[in-house]
Amino acid sequence: MQIVFLDRETISPRTVLRPIAFDHQLTIYGRTSRDQVAERIANADIVITNKVPLRQEAIEQASNLRMVAVAATGTDNVDLAACALKGIVVSNIRGYAINTVPEHVFALIFALRRSIVAYRESVKAGRWYDAQQFCYFDYPIKDLAGSTLGIVGNGTLGKAVARIAQALGMRVLFAARKGDVHPPGGYTPFDQFLADSDVITLHCPLNEQTRDLISTREFALMHRKPILINTARGGLVNEQALTNAMRQGQISAAGFDVTAPEPPDNQNALIQLLDLPNFILTPHVAWASEQAIQALADQLIDNIEAYQQGSPRNAVTAPASA
Structure with missing residues (x-):
């Protein structure tokens, strides 16, 4: 059994990958570029990928490939239709980030709602001494209690964020699908959701229906x-x-x-916003608490072993058009 891990460096080096409990040969690459994928998976029975794209051409050339073990929840980097056509099982990781992502969300919310970054930078620049009094009020500070949190996505993470928000005294809205004017109970029509929320947080997958979910029109409704x-x-x-x-x-x-x-280059639009005191950009680390990454690694091996035993778990369904 040939197993190839395409991007081991995307998992913290402090994370332990326990041995896989069946005979195999494991080839580990720290990183894999797009033009290296086909060659590296050509003889693989199982491919592990976190963010390396697996597209149709490479999948079709991998004659032995039977399983793709995604070391993440999102599977937008894998051509699910191409895998379905070849009978390749695609599994993902679920539930591992139930603490780390919501905590990161609220770290960002607290920092922005209370202008923490702006005040820190102004203190660093000498503003506190210049104020000649015990405090100053250059930036807004607002409570979360009594405000409205809008959540896009009612899955594990969306629900976990909602529980924290409710504990803080926030009103919680879950967004209906865009364009659904008569949503089921418990969901707020999308446009109304945008208009009524004091904080909006996104916890949905990226696909053709959600790409550019928030754009010029949506900002105008906020x-x-x-x-x-x-x-x-x-x-x-x-x-x-x-x-x-x-x-x-x-x-x-x-x-x-x-x-x-x-990663974004220096011309990326979000990099250009870093001069603003009310914008924070972190390097895709919301998922990356030490506890969460170890849970991910353990579940990754569980998925591979379950497949080998004939009982695939966390299988991702390919699009109906496949």
Whole structure:
């Protein structure tokens, strides 16, 4: 059994990958570029990937490939239709980030709602001494209690974020699918959701239906000038539209942990926003507490062993068109 791990460096070196409990040969690559994928998976029975794209051409050339073990929850980097046509099982990781992502979300929310970064930078610049009194009020500070948190995505992470919000005294709204004017109970029509939220946080997958979910039109509907948090996928928000919304004051602040593409170069729209005191960008680490990464690694091996035993777990369903 040939197993190939395409991007081991995307998992912390402090994380232990326990031995796989069946005879195999494991080949580990720290990184794999797009033009190296086909060659490296050509003889593999099982491929492990976190963020390396597996597209149709490479999948079709991998004659032995029977399983793709994605070392993440999102599977937008894998051509699921091509895998389905060849009977390849695709598994992902679930539930491992139930603490780390919501905690990161609220770290961003607290920092932005209370202007922590702006005040830290102003103290560093000498503003406190210049104020000649015990405090100063250059930036807004607002409570979370009594405000409205809008959540896009009612899965494990969305629900976990909602529980924290409710404990803080926030009202919680879950967004209905865009365009659904008669949503089921418990969901708020998308446009109304945008208008009523003081903070909006995204916890949905990236696909053709959700790409550019938030763009120019949506920013114009945000009447309460909310904080926008994105720890999901960069493509959910049109980055140029976000830049315009930030510069024009359509939203009060934004905290992002993701960009499109990753890593961003110096010309990326979000990098250009880092001069603003009400914008925070972290390098896709919301998922990356030490506890969460170890749980991910353990589940990854569990998925591979379950497949070998004939009982695949966490299988991802390919699109119906496949």
